[in-house]
Amino acid sequence: MSIRVFTVVLVASLLAALMPASAEILPTPPGWQIERAVLLNRHGVRSPTSTNEQLDKYSATPWPTWPVEPGFLSPRGEELMRLMGGYYRVLYGGRGLVQADDCPTAGTVAAWTDIGERTRTSGAAILAGMYPRCANLPLRNQANFTVPDPLFNPQPTASCPMDLAANRAAILARVGGSFASVQREYAGPLAMMQSVLCPAGTTRSAGGGSCGEAGMPSSIVGGAEDGVRLRGPIGYASTAAENFLMQSAEGMPKDQVAWGRLAHDAALSELLTLEELAQDLTQKTKPIAQQRGSNLLSLIGAILVNGHSFPGHAATGQPVRLGILVGHDSNIHNVAALLDLTWQIPGSLPGAASPGGALAFEQFHEIRTGKRFVRIAYYAQTLDEMRRRAALNYRDPPGMVQVALPACSADLVNNACPLESFLKIVKAAVDPGCVTVTGGNY
Incomplete structure (x- = not known):
């Protein structure tokens, strides 16, 4: 979105922030089955990433203290992520993607997180909220904590200098x-x-x-x-x-x-x-989005094609059906910019990557023709729901909205993009020189 256009929507956004929360679960089209979903999730509510001593240099009044270290997920943030996890079980269990009433088949539900505390704890909380009594849910992250994970925090390379x-x-x-x-x-x-x-x-x-x-x-x-x-x-x-x-x-x-x-x-x-x-x-400036989002977007496309491409997933056994990638708001903005995506849930600005929110890429299979389609959605608790620690269910869901993919507007079927078209859009959007992650163990 251009800066001037962003300013123009301010008044409408402020009015939307005052509207009551409302949402509808996006239906599965008749004759379709959901096969796989990849969620690009932001971590939950955290403390400021700077210390109070640093923040106090620019404010007349000392900043309030938090119960955790700077940049860590708060206990409330962890609880809110568990609530979202519970809703994902309601949502995707109800659609038949994952088990709704038992532990999932090993390997079908998995999470990969960035190496920071707030992302790792958020991933654990989502899985615990989904299946609190199940021990076979793999929560994985890069083993080496001394270097950044290239999926969430790519570094300069010869082919992608990030000048x-x-x-x-x-x-x-x-x-x-x-x-x-x-x-x-x-x-x-x-x-x-x-x-x-x-x-x-x-x-x-x-x-x-x-x-x-x-x-x-x-x-x-x-x-x-x-x-x-x-x-x-x-x-x-x-x-x-x-x-x-x-x-x-x-x-x-x-x-x-x-x-x-x-x-x-x-x-x-x-x-x-x-x-x-x-x-x-x-x-969201294009070259920056390509430098920092090409790995993620390319991998999301690969996972939709083959669930075994999920990070850390074995090449044998069941493919991932619900894969959760837990990173940061910057990661969501990078991918959104590459695909020209925007959304708005009640109480938030257009395109805001709310704490704990997720950009979901959902793949459906049309049984009659065998064709596959991708639909994009955004899920996040509203600010009011986070304040109240609101229980989430079919009657009271989180904020959710279907997200349009402009590049596929001419090919849509039931508001979903054919998988082949989606993959072409992904390929055109990324910078191949910045793609260093290819799935599996990296």
């Missing part, structure tokens, strides 16, 4: 060569963020420095875990907004969510446009 200067130029090209126009377009949310961080013109932070980053220049720098990131008022505002979202999803009292300085959810949604802006620039 920072070129990526910086690509981002700046999208915003007219500098951040001046963006900061004008987002002047409202930036001013609101400054007033939240530094109310009543406060100039000194709780950490002893200058309060906020309103007067600092914006810049693009390299990021250890996300390729590139923004520094300056937009970068810090996006981080603060996401932290406020996590506080709210954690169920913190209102006087602790942004220190009680947000009048209502629409104010939080307006601040979160800064987080979506940062993600759009740093993760």
Whole structure:
């Protein structure tokens, strides 16, 4: 989505954030059977990735404390992921993809997670929520914790150099060569963020420095875990907004969510446009999305064709029927950008990768013709459901929506893309030089 278009949808998004949650389970077309589903899942609710000492340098009031280390999944986040796991059993068990009333056949349900604590714990919680009394569910991750997993955090190679200067130029090209126009377009949310961080013109932070980053220049720098990131008022505002979202999803009292300085959810949604802006620039700019999403998207296509291609899965035995890849919001944004996907669940902005949400690629088999089709959906608890720790079932499902695949609009059957067409779209979207993961053990 272009930056200007993103700004235009702000008013509609804020109105949507005030709508009650509603969802319908997407039906299986008559004469079709679901054969496989691959879920690209974000980890659940976590603490801020920076320490309070670091965060306090830019706010007038000290940040609230969390019960876990920086960047770790919270106990509430773990519980919410178990609730989502339980719903996946309801959803996919009801469709006949996995067992609904017993432990699944060995190897048919599996998860592969990034190496961080929040992703590993999220994966374990999803499986525990699905099958709390079953011990044969493989939760796997890369054995070597000293190097990044190339699926979730690919590194530069000779064929995929991930050149920072070129990526910086690509981002700046999208915003007219500098951040001046963006900061004008987002002047409202930036001013609101400054007033939240530094109310009543406060100039000194709780950490002893200058309060906020309103007067600092914006810049693009390299990021250890996300390729590139923004520094300056937009970068810090996006981080603060996401932290406020996590506080709210954690169920913190209102006087602790942004220190009680947000009048209502629409104010939080307006601040979160800064987080979506940062993600759009740093993760959805095309060359960056190709560098960081080609492995994932190529692997998703391979798994749909052959369940034995799921990471860590044996070449013998049952193929994976429900495969869960647990990573980060950046991973979802990378794949969404490659396929030009967007969605919206109640209470969230368009294309937002909510804590614990999943982009689902579901493959169906038409019995009469033998043809196969791929349908994309997005599943995530709404913010209200996370706050309430709401039980999820057929009557009260999480937020869910079918996701259109624009490149397949001419070939759709029952709103699903023929598998052959989907694979061609995947092949055209990725950069082959950035594909280093081919499935199985890597």
